[in-house]
Amino acid sequence: MILSSRAIYKRLEKGDLVIEPHAGTSQQPASYDLRSGSDTVIKKGESVLVHSIEQVGFPADIAATLRCRSSYARRGLLIGGGFVDPGFRGQLTLALFNGGREDVLLRKGDRVVQMILHEVSDGDELYGGRYQDSEGVVHAR
Numbered sequence: 001m002i003l004s005s006r007a008i009y010k011r012l013e014k015g016d017l018v019i020e021p022h023a024g025t026s027q028q029p030a031s032y033d034l035r036s037g038s039d040t041v042i043k044k045g046e047s048v049l050v051h052s053i054e055q056v057g058f059p060a061d062i063a064a065t066l067r068c069r070s071s072y073a074r075r076g077l078l079i080g081g082g083f084v085d086p087g088f089r090g091q092l093t094l095a096l097f098n099g100g101r102e103d104v105l106l107r108k109g110d111r112v113v114q115m116i117l118h119e120v121s122d123g124d125e126l127y128g129g130r131y132q133d134s135e136g137v138v139h140a141r
Contacts, residue, residue, distance in 0.1 A: 018057030033111035076100020087126025090134035
């Protein structure tokens with residue numbers, strides 16, 4: 001099940017879901033728009049890593065799918081590695097590829113990726129991998 005904005009707000013108030021800093025303008029009916037953590041030019045044919053402004057923290061029963069916002073996808077921007085496991089904490093490193101015809105400018109704070117939150121049935125395992133508590137861009141380890 002995908003979490004609605006109402007369900008997301010309830011979980012944020014409860015404190016078991018973290019999206020900080022949370023921006024009301026990023027909250028959508030069934031997703032949250034992650035914002036670019038830096039100014040970046042993504043040249044056509046180039047792949048770059050950009051971190052989200054937001055730090056997230058997921059309980060055992062929530063996971064997320066990441067997708068480029070349609071306004072950027074229409075320009076050829078794609079995202080790779082678009083899944084976040086339950087229990088993950090930290091900033092998200094967004095692997096973006098520009099398959100379009102023109103360079104794409106991202107400014108710090110631009111809403112670039114939709115984070116769709118999913119409820120995980122019987123979720124009891126937490127992410128404990130090498131990207132836990134990420135800050136800034138984290139390259140492959």
